[in-house]
Amino acid sequence: MADLSCRIAGIDSINPFWLASAPPTDKKYNVVRAFQKGWGGVVWKTLGVDPPVVNVTSRYGLHKDFKGATIGINNIELISDRPLDVNLREIEECRREWPDRVIIGSMMAEMDEQAWKELAIRIANSGVHGIELNLGCPHGMCERGMGSAIGQVPEMVEKTTRWVREVVDLPVFTKLTPNITDILVPAEAALAGGAHAVSLINTVNSIVSVDLDAMAPDPMIDGKGTHGGYCGSAVKPIALNMVAEIARNAATRDLEISAIGGINTWRDAAEFIALGASGVQVCTAAMLYGFRIVEDMIAGLSAFMDEKGYKTLDDFRGRAVANTVDWNELNMNFDLKARIDEESCIECGRCHIACEDTSHQAIRIEAKDDGGRRFVVIDDDCVGCNLCMHVCPVDQCIEMEPVANGLPHLTWPDHPKNPAHKAVAESV
Amino acid sequence: MRKKQLSPTHKRDMDIERAFSDLHPPLDAGAAFIEASRCLYCYDAPCINACPTAIDIPTFIHQIRTDNLDGSARTILDANIMGGTCARACPTEILCEGACVLNKGDEKPIRIGALQRRSVDHLMDKVAKNGTHPFQRAPQSGRRLAVIGAGPAGLSFAHRAAMLGHDVTVYEARPKPGGLNEYGLAAYKMVDDFAQKEIDFLLGIGGISIKYGKKLGEDFSLSDLKKQYDGVFIGIGLGGSGTLGIPGEDLDGVEPALSFIEHLRQAKQKSHVKCGRHVVVIGGGNTAIDAAIQSKKLGAETVTLVYRRGDDSMSATAWERDLARLNDVQIRTWARPSSIGGDQKADHIMFERTKIIDGRLQGTGETYRLTADLILKAIGQKMLPLGLGDLQIKNGRIVVDDQYQTSMPGIYAGGDCIQSGDDLTVQAVQDGKLAALAIDQALTRNDAQPPVAAHSGKGGA
Numbered sequence A: 001m002a003d004l005s006c007r008i009a010g011i012d013s014i015n016p017f018w019l020a021s022a023p024p025t026d027k028k029y030n031v032v033r034a035f036q037k038g039w040g041g042v043v044w045k046t047l048g049v050d051p052p053v054v055n056v057t058s059r060y061g062l063h064k065d066f067k068g069a070t071i072g073i074n075n076i077e078l079i080s081d082r083p084l085d086v087n088l089r090e091i092e093e094c095r096r097e098w099p100d101r102v103i104i105g106s107m108m109a110e111m112d113e114q115a116w117k118e119l120a121i122r123i124a125n126s127g128v129h130g131i132e133l134n135l136g137c138p139h140g141m142c143e144r145g146m147g148s149a150i151g152q153v154p155e156m157v158e159k160t161t162r163w164v165r166e167v168v169d170l171p172v173f174t175k176l177t178p179n180i181t182d183i184l185v186p187a188e189a190a191l192a193g194g195a196h197a198v199s200l201i202n203t204v205n206s207i208v209s210v211d212l213d214a215m216a217p218d219p220m221i222d223g224k225g226t227h228g229g230y231c232g233s234a235v236k237p238i239a240l241n242m243v244a245e246i247a248r249n250a251a252t253r254d255l256e257i258s259a260i261g262g263i264n265t266w267r268d269a270a271e272f273i274a275l276g277a278s279g280v281q282v283c284t285a286a287m288l289y290g291f292r293i294v295e296d297m298i299a300g301l302s303a304f305m306d307e308k309g310y311k312t313l314d315d316f317r318g319r320a321v322a323n324t325v326d327w328n329e330l331n332m333n334f335d336l337k338a339r340i341d342e343e344s345c346i347e348c349g350r351c352h353i354a355c356e357d358t359s360h361q362a363i364r365i366e367a368k369d370d371g372g373r374r375f376v377v378i379d380d381d382c383v384g385c386n387l388c389m390h391v392c393p394v395d396q397c398i399e400m401e402p403v404a405n406g407l408p409h410l411t412w413p414d415h416p417k418n419p420a421h422k423a424v425a426e427s428v
Numbered sequence B: 001m002r003k004k005q006l007s008p009t010h011k012r013d014m015d016i017e018r019a020f021s022d023l024h025p026p027l028d029a030g031a032a033f034i035e036a037s038r039c040l041y042c043y044d045a046p047c048i049n050a051c052p053t054a055i056d057i058p059t060f061i062h063q064i065r066t067d068n069l070d071g072s073a074r075t076i077l078d079a080n081i082m083g084g085t086c087a088r089a090c091p092t093e094i095l096c097e098g099a100c101v102l103n104k105g106d107e108k109p110i111r112i113g114a115l116q117r118r119s120v121d122h123l124m125d126k127v128a129k130n131g132t133h134p135f136q137r138a139p140q141s142g143r144r145l146a147v148i149g150a151g152p153a154g155l156s157f158a159h160r161a162a163m164l165g166h167d168v169t170v171y172e173a174r175p176k177p178g179g180l181n182e183y184g185l186a187a188y189k190m191v192d193d194f195a196q197k198e199i200d201f202l203l204g205i206g207g208i209s210i211k212y213g214k215k216l217g218e219d220f221s222l223s224d225l226k227k228q229y230d231g232v233f234i235g236i237g238l239g240g241s242g243t244l245g246i247p248g249e250d251l252d253g254v255e256p257a258l259s260f261i262e263h264l265r266q267a268k269q270k271s272h273v274k275c276g277r278h279v280v281v282i283g284g285g286n287t288a289i290d291a292a293i294q295s296k297k298l299g300a301e302t303v304t305l306v307y308r309r310g311d312d313s314m315s316a317t318a319w320e321r322d323l324a325r326l327n328d329v330q331i332r333t334w335a336r337p338s339s340i341g342g343d344q345k346a347d348h349i350m351f352e353r354t355k356i357i358d359g360r361l362q363g364t365g366e367t368y369r370l371t372a373d374l375i376l377k378a379i380g381q382k383m384l385p386l387g388l389g390d391l392q393i394k395n396g397r398i399v400v401d402d403q404y405q406t407s408m409p410g411i412y413a414g415g416d417c418i419q420s421g422d423d424l425t426v427q428a429v430q431d432g433k434l435a436a437l438a439i440d441q442a443l444t445r446n447d448a449q450p451p452v453a454a455h456s457g458k459g460g461a
């Protein structure tokens, strides 16, 4: 069986699956239940300077897809609303009772050096393995100058990271907000401040839906709503890209990454690890299904690794980074054509209408002798965009077949149709 | 006269009423959403082509999914104003659901009928409360049209014609509208007086009046109507039942299956309907199956359905045959009745075995006897050509052209009384709808001519 243990920022964990700082890690009761199910670690619900915050009801909005499945949730919860010493006592107890599990203390404070340092020291004294700086909460806390209000200003990211580094001798994780234009800016700032790792992403600023009876955003609090933090499956693509950006960037390449955002399954986790993450954190999936999901995450990831012959996570960590390139490095001569398997086609017409209305009019309908319909790809018109394959409801009914055109690898900068290239060629 | 009496097997009345409850209970919102979510939203979907009224099925299902139930119902009713009855009574297994592309994969087809019922019931309930009919009439055309027969064909015609701006008068022989929706469809498909509720809804469009107890050929003639109206539509269905022509057919306890069903449909309490202990049903169609199942539900000890050919030749669908077997109906094939015996009252029936010999169905001479105190004949309905005069008739049905016009200009026909497709409610609705559109077009073409009956006061008859 594959070895799932991992090491991140010098911390050893029995597996890469941690619970992100959020309601699942709000108190000892939850954390103990999570450890019982097999989670390798938790990032405790963010702690602030006393007095604790006060939350509102309700707190969650749901984003559902066409079929009624939840693709994301949005929350307007603040940080821990329990007194600091209660949290710290419970952290100490959990550390003592579960010595092989990781506990990271998450924290935030106003832009005040003393406040950050005092809080960091108190948390460190509770015995945590490391400290995570919550610079991402995009609702409520940011209105008080915390969370994303700090995470969106690179100088502040650097400063807060440094303040914590200066007073505690523990690994420091700077948790980044995705509510910025270029993730590399805060990632580099965290690195400059001395972060051992970055955790990303925190939630995406959002309004998840509008209640058309009440004419107010959801979730509604006495007739009014506010923007909140979006998370769950829907944010995974955003998170994957941000993780890849940091992993590909020369300046941040060596920064360790604790990946977060829309991780539901072992496969999601494996994808983040393939893009360079050392470990992952999960929040929404646990909130929707309970802590038991980690069991399949563990079983699924080890089965995958066994199948592929990876003995440790490091065997495939970052393997997809080199294949993640800029558009300009793609081979323009690579050509695919859609191939429809008539045998398995159920004649739903989805491929046709997708290509006809929105792509390249490359799928023709022909009448079959049995009264049915045959869907035929017109090779000359097919640009190989994949749309038909994705909309086809039958697994492997449409496949994309590479065309053996014998043409060499050719990128856009070298392409004869590139005006910039022509200019260069002419000027030579 | 039928007397009130306890059912032969002394089943409690309550059990019987329960046995006649809804065959398929309606889907609730959650179940409908889940089922709707399975639909692939096919393009130019085969299910549409398989629906005789061509309901835009992918669209109405999509509208259930987007929580636009009013719009969903409108999509259905726009193509088929009796979408509510069709959702309950259509043999979907050979129509839309039979054509669903999911049959080609490993999945069950979408439950189109159940979803259709969900949407239509929703809108009908809403309309019953607020009274706003979902369709508006075009400006008054000043034209008046007559309809003979308030069955699905006639009512569908009337609704579409009213929508197009014409005023419609329906002449119906019976005291109630609905035709076989009211008198023929199995009770467990049409619970809670649905036929009448649907007709109230349909009439909500306005511009339609129905005259009851007016029979063509007795109370008025085709030429009366032709004089008074700008167009006439005949939707008289198949009123007569076939006869066996065997000894003993006139004994007590031998009756057309349709009249048995009719009594049952009209009975205030099903448990008060007289049934036999040993019921034999003759025939292989829908009517035979319905009569057999309903006899069993009334408490008959044995119900045997006898059909002269093999299982596959029965016009009842495989699904219906299974339903009969599930209800403990014995199905016997390859035999035809030769005589009925009994002293005033039938007590048994003799059958001769049959076989295909030289390509023809023939008796083998070998016979058997079944004990029977109720014998129901379901060997097909026939059109009663009462009052049809010189109209051209072929194979017992009124001949129409591709515009539903009969051999007499201005007189149209549709439903079971013509040969358009299968004898199904949904086909009758389609015929009525298309005939109304055809008359409307013909009238528009003839707009130069003044309306015939615009000022002739009350309709005749």
Ligand SMILES: Cc1cc2nc3c(=O)[nH]c(=O)nc-3n(C[C@H](O)[C@H](O)[C@H](O)COP(=O)(O)OP(=O)(O)OC[C@H]3O[C@@H](n4cnc5c(N)ncnc54)[C@H](O)[C@@H]3O)c2cc1C
Residues within 6 Å of the ligand: B089, B090, B091, B148, B149, B150, B151, B152, B153, B154, B171, B172, B173, B174, B177, B178, B179, B180, B181, B184, B185, B186, B214, B215, B216, B217, B235, B236, B237, B238, B239, B258, B261, B286, B287, B290, B381, B386, B387, B414, B415, B416, B417, B422, B423, B424, B425, B426, B428
């Ligand atoms: C027992 C039985 C069960 C059936 N079950 C199903 C089923 O489950 N699903 C399905 O799709 N189809 C079923 N059918 C078929 C379906 O009921 C018919 O196809 C449909 O009702 C035909 O409609 P119609 O309007 O042409 O005729 P009808 O429904 O027969 O209506 C004709 C109307 O005309 C009136 N009328 C007749 N003669 C005159 C006259 N001379 N003057 C004035 N009015 C007259 C009648 O009183 C009646 O109201 C069943 C049929 C039977 C007999």
Ligand SMILES: Cc1cc2nc3c(=O)[nH]c(=O)nc-3n(C[C@H](O)[C@H](O)[C@H](O)COP(=O)(O)O)c2cc1C
Residues within 6 Å of the ligand: A020, A021, A022, A023, A045, A046, A074, A075, A076, A077, A078, A079, A080, A106, A134, A136, A137, A175, A201, A202, A203, A229, A230, A231, A232, A233, A235, A260, A261, A262, A263, A281, A282, A283, A284, A285
């Ligand atoms: C209800 C809720 C509360 C959260 N509270 C915090 C918090 O206190 N501190 C923090 O750093 N992140 C918080 N988060 C963000 C999560 O830790 C995580 O970064 C985000 O939800 C993305 O991961 P996911 O897609 O697995 O949920 C919260 C998320 C949710 C849904």
Ligand code: SF4
Residues within 6 Å of the ligand: A337, A338, A354, A355, A359, A360, A361, A362, A363, A377, A381, A382, A383, A384, A385, A386, A387, A388, A389
């Ligand atoms: S790959 Fe794209 S262009 Fe080609 S047939 Fe499919 S949808 Fe059309």
Ligand code: SF4
Residues within 6 Å of the ligand: A340, A341, A344, A345, A346, A347, A348, A349, A350, A351, A352, A375, A391, A392, A393, A394, A397, A398
């Ligand atoms: S989408 Fe797939 S199943 Fe549907 S018609 Fe096209 S090839 Fe066939």
Ligand code: SF4
Residues within 6 Å of the ligand: A348, B038, B039, B040, B041, B042, B045, B046, B047, B048, B057, B058, B061, B099, B100, B101, B102, B110, B112
């Ligand atoms: S064929 Fe089936 S899946 Fe396709 S639109 Fe019709 S009901 Fe939906």
